[in-house]
Every structure is written in structure tokens, then in C-alpha cells.
Amino acid sequence: MSELHSSHSAEGYDLEVVRSVWSLAQVIPGNDPEVWRKDEFGAWIHRTDYRNRHSDFGWEIADYGYSRRSMGLASLRPMQWLNYLDFMVAARNQAVVTADGLRNARRLL
Template structure:
């Protein structure tokens, strides 16, 4: 991984929820409350693996935006447990998640979430009239 890629990954990781009592460099929770482990980036074999989520789905943007660099703007990216990223798919602003946590363990189920209003406003500003 190139230095710039690592720095970008660190910026995205830092958008995860810090949990008191846990080393924030190693452990965070995603927007759905699921635990993630920093070193498990891209690891779909781990229950703590995580991926980069395009908050406003990449597939929807690529159909309607001419400046493709905006698609990967860090404002549109966040860390998400891989199972939640998979279940979220192309849904926005409401979506289903498969994982949340109970204490220090991830638990499976079906959970409904909506991207918070502050983040929705940031996305709207980023893409202005480009949103479907």
C-alpha cells in the first residue's frame, strides 16, 4: 500500500466511532455499532473485517456525475463492517445492516438505519444537483 493510500485509509478509519476503554488505533465501531479491527481492513473472513463504504452509493453517482473524483471524496466515505457494507448495498439514506454489537461482541440480525441528517447535508453539498 502506498503512503498516500495508507494516509487516506487512516482518515477513513478515524471516522469510525471511538469506544472508551479500547485502543482507538486498533478498535472502533461502525455507524451501525458493529466492531471493527483496524488490521482487518478488507478481510471478509473476519467478523471484525471492514471496508470503505460510499455513503451515497458509487453506482448511483457514476450514472449522474461527470467529475468522477467526487465519488471517492473522503466526505462520502466511512468505515463499515464488511457485512454491513454488503447489506447496505445501493441504499440511501435508509438501509439494512446485518451486524451491531452487544457489549464487546458483534451480533447478527436485521437492523434498520438511516444516514444521520448532518451527514446527509454534507453529501447534498458535495454533490449539489447531481443526486438522483
Template sequence: MENLIKINKIELIALWNKAKKVEGKPPAIWRKDIAGAWIRYDQYGKRTPYGWEVSYIRPLSRGGNSDIDNLQPLHWRNNKYKREDYPVCRTCVSSDGNKNIDKIRIWQIE
């Protein structure tokens, strides 16, 4: 697994803005990752129910880079579970209503 990606505050906000906004929820606090898992802005870098990390879309080991276009916000459990099988991405957390649930999914990244 790759090491924690170090980014500055401006990049962190830019990455947060890549997460999906949810109607009726303040976008500065709550968003969803690509798998639909709830993430909370102030939980960045924490292993909590709404914690999230910065993840490579295309891993460095598969020719990716650290440009903002190749980074995404991801629930920490999804980031841990996804592996480096690009262009396949695995996730294990999604949501049902206002709560996160365990749900294994396999994605094809285009």
C-alpha cells in the same frame, strides 16, 4: 454491488478515524462502524468477524463520488447488506457489549 474501493495508507487512516472510538479500547486497534459493529484496524479488507471495508455513503450510481467525505468504514457484512438505496442504508451487524451480533436496521442518511 460496487467494486472494492482502492485507497492509499493515508486515506485508510483518515477513514479509520471516521469510525467511532470506544472508551476503554485502544482507538488505533478497535472502533465501531455507524451501526455499532466492532471493527479492528488490522482486519481491513478481510471477511472476518471484525473485518471492514471502505464504503460509499452516497453510491456512485446515485451521484456520489470517491472523495473522502463520501467514504466511511463499514463492517464487511454491513457493506455487503446495505445496497444502493440511498438515502436509505440497511445494516445487519451491530454489537452487544464486546461482541458483534446480527441485528437488522434501516437508517435514513441525512
């Protein structure tokens, strides 16, 4: 099985999958894309804060079917951890975390 298609565990995804998913996050001009990006809701995420829920910039990998191998990496998205919880766990509530300047803030949809 290739690295990109190996299963993930409680510890997270393989390093190569994490790198590939990071590359899907939005690049923001004026910021080092190896360090700072934004998720699909516009929230800042920090590369080294993967799976860090103690950081405002922590992020998770949202899985839209990767575990079923239906779409491969195309089904994975980098997502700020509160957005991940709201979207993947709480069935999408009416607020998201998005950038407010250089910080993240919760906004109503």
C-alpha cells in the same frame, strides 16, 4: 494528484485514505482507538482487519461518491464487512451487524 484523491483499485484504497477513513469510525472509551472502533451501525471493527472478510471484525470502505470526487473523503465511511455488503451491495436489507458486548451479532432493524 494528491494521495487522498488518487483512485482506488481492486486492491483497495491508498494507505493514507484508509487511515483517514479509520479516523471516522466511532471511538469507544476504554478501547485503544488505534486498534478498535465501531462503524455507524455499532459493529466492532479492528484496524488491521481492513478488507478481511474472514474476520468478524473485518471492515470495508463504503463509498458514497468518492469515486466521482463529489464530496472527497466526506463521502467515505468505515463499515463492518457484512454491513458493507448489506448496505452497498444488497441495497440495504432489514438487518445490520452491531455490537453485542464484545462480539458482533446480526440484528433486525
